[in-house]
Amino acid sequence: MRLSAIRQHGFGHLGVKVNKQIIYTMSAFEQNPIKGVVRKGFPNMIRRTRESFFVVAIPALLAYMAYDWGVTTQARLDRKDPKMYENDV
Amino acid sequence: MMLRKNPLINLFIGSFYRLPAPININYLWNGGSLIGTFMVIQVLTGLFLSMHYCGNTLMAFYSVNHIMRDVSGGWIMRYIHANGASFFLAFIFMHIGRNLYYKTYYRKGAWMVGIVLLILSMLTAFLGYVLPWGQMSFWGATVITNFVTAIPVWGETIVNWLWGGFSVDNPTLNRFYTFHFLFPFLIIALSIVHLFFIHQTGSSNPLGNFSDNMKLDFWPYYGVKDILGMFLSLFFFLLLVGFSPDYFGDAENFLKANPMVTPVHIKPEWYFLFAYAILRCIPNKKLGVLALVFSIVVFFFFIFSKKKVLPSLGYRLVFWIWAMNFIMLTWLGGCPVKDIFIFMAQISSFIYFFFLFLLMVI
Numbered sequence: 001m002r003l004s005a006i007r008q009h010g011f012g013h014l015g016v017k018v019n020k021q022i023i024y025t026m027s028a029f030e031q032n033p034i035k036g037v038v039r040k041g042f043p044n045m046i047r048r049t050r051e052s053f054f055v056v057a058i059p060a061l062l063a064y065m066a067y068d069w070g071v072t073t074q075a076r077l078d079r080k081d082p083k084m085y086e087n088d089v
Numbered sequence: 090m091m092l093r094k095n096p097l098i099n100l101f102i103g104s105f106y107r108l109p110a111p112i113n114i115n116y117l118w119n120g121g122s123l124i125g126t127f128m129v130i131q132v133l134t135g136l137f138l139s140m141h142y143c144g145n146t147l148m149a150f151y152s153v154n155h156i157m158r159d160v161s162g163g164w165i166m167r168y169i170h171a172n173g174a175s176f177f178l179a180f181i182f183m184h185i186g187r188n189l190y191y192k193t194y195y196r197k198g199a200w201m202v203g204i205v206l207l208i209l210s211m212l213t214a215f216l217g218y219v220l221p222w223g224q225m226s227f228w229g230a231t232v233i234t235n236f237v238t239a240i241p242v243w244g245e246t247i248v249n250w251l252w253g254g255f256s257v258d259n260p261t262l263n264r265f266y267t268f269h270f271l272f273p274f275l276i277i278a279l280s281i282v283h284l285f286f287i288h289q290t291g292s293s294n295p296l297g298n299f300s301d302n303m304k305l306d307f308w309p310y311y312g313v314k315d316i317l318g319m320f321l322s323l324f325f326f327l328l329l330v331g332f333s334p335d336y337f338g339d340a341e342n343f344l345k346a347n348p349m350v351t352p353v354h355i356k357p358e359w360y361f362l363f364a365y366a367i368l369r370c371i372p373n374k375k376l377g378v379l380a381l382v383f384s385i386v387v388f389f390f391f392i393f394s395k396k397k398v399l400p401s402l403g404y405r406l407v408f409w410i411w412a413m414n415f416i417m418l419t420w421l422g423g424c425p426v427k428d429i430f431i432f433m434a435q436i437s438s439f440i441y442f443f444f445l446f447l448l449m450v451i
Contacts, residue, residue: 052405055402055405055406055409056409058406058409059406059409059410059412059413059414060409060413062410062413063413063414063416063417066417066433067417067420070429070430070433073429074427074429074430077427077428077429
C-alpha cells in the first residue's frame with residue numbers, strides 16, 4: 001500500500017491510469033433481468049456441475065468412508081464381543 | 090460534479106458507488122461483505138450486551154442469566170451475538186477457501202493482512218467464549234492458556250502474567266472482557282487496511298485473468314448482489330437464532346464455572362475444532378502446541394508460492410481433498426479421546442500440512 005498513490009489518485013482510482021473508457025448501455029425498455037435464466041441458466045448449471053462433480057465428489061466420498069470406518073470401528077471396540085459369550089449357559 | 094469535490098464523498102464514490110469491479114465475479118465474492126455485515130451485527134449486539142454484563146467472577150454467570158431472562162430483548166441479543174460469531178467465522182473460512190481455490194494469495198499485502206485478521210478474529214471469539222463464565226468457558230480458558238507453558242524457560246512466568254494470578258480467575262476474566270471489547274476495533278481498522286490493498290489492484294476474478302477492460306460499476310450490480318447475499322444469509326441466521334439457538338452451544342456452559350469439577354469432554358466451539366484435533370493427536374505437549382500454532386501460521390507461507398496461474402485440474406483435486414480433510418479434522422476435534430479417533434486425527438493432520446504444502450508448490 002503506497003500512501004502517495006492514495007493521495008495522488010484517490011481511493012477507488014488506485015489502479016492503472018484510465019485513458020479511454022468505453023461504456024456499453026442498453027435502453028431500460030430492452031432489459032429483462034431474468035432473460036434466459038431457465039433456458040440458458042439451467043443447462044449452464046448442469047455444465048458447471050458436471051465439470052466439477054468428480055473433483056468434489058471423490059474427496060467427499062473418501063472422507064465419508066473414513067468417517068464411517070472410524071465410527072463403526074469405535075462402536076465395535078466399545079462393545080463386548082458376542083462370540084465370547086456364545087456358549088454361556 | 091460539485092459532490093466529487095468533497096473529499097469524503099469522493100472517497101465514498103470511488104471506493105463503493107463507482108468502484109470498478111470485474112464483470113465475471115461469482116457469489117463466492119460476496120464473502121467480504123458478509124463478513125462485514127456480521128462484524129457490524131457483532132459490534133452492535135455486543136454493545137447492548139455490555140450494558141448489562143458484569144465482568145466479575147461473582148456476577149458474570151448471573152448477569153448473563155439476567156440478560157436472558159429479565160432484560161427486554163436480552164435473550165435475542167445474546168443468541169444473535171453467540172450465533173453471529175459462528176456465522177462470522179464460517180464466512181471467514183469460506184472467504185479464505187475461495188482465495189486458496191482461485192490462487193489470489195499472490196496479492197501479498199491483502200493476504201498477509203487477511204491472515205492477521207483471521208488470527209485476531211479467532212482470538213476475539215475465544216476471549217468472548219470465556220465471558221459467560223460457564224464450565225466450558227472456564228475450562229476452555231484453562232486449557233488454551235496453559236499452552237503458553239510450552240514456551241521454554243519463561244512459559245510459567247508468562248502464563249502467570251497472562252492470568253494475573255496462579256490460575257484462571259477474576260483478573261483473567263476482567264482482562265479478557267477488556268480485550269474482547271478492544272480487539273473488534275483493531276479488526277475494523279485492519280479491515281480498512283485490507284481494503285486499501287485490494288483497491289490498489291481491484292478485485293480478482295474467477296478466471297484469474299486481467300480484467301481492467303471488463304469492469305462494471307459496483308453500484309447497482311454488486312451492491313444489489315451483496316444485499317441479496319446479506320438477505321439470504323440473514324434468513325438462515327435468523328432461522329438458527331429463532332428455532333435452534335443452542336445448536337452450536339455446549340450443555341456444560343449452562344453450569345456455572347467450578348474449578349473443582351472438570352467436565353468429561355472439554356472442547357472449544359466448532360471453528361477451533363480442526364486446530365484442537367491437530368493439537369490433541371500429538372502425544373508431546375510442546376510439539377502439539379507448535380503444530381496448533383503452525384496450523385494457522387502456515388498460511389503466511391503462501392506468499393512464497395509461484396505467481397498466479399489458473400488452477401489446474403490437479404490443483405483443484407488437491408484443494409478439495411484438503412477441504413474435505415479440514416471438515417474431517419473439525420469432526421475429529423469434537424470426538425472423545427479414543428484410540429481410533431486419535432489415529433485418524435494423526436493421519437488427517439499429516440494430510441492437512443502435506444496438502445497445504447502441495448497447494449503452495451503446484
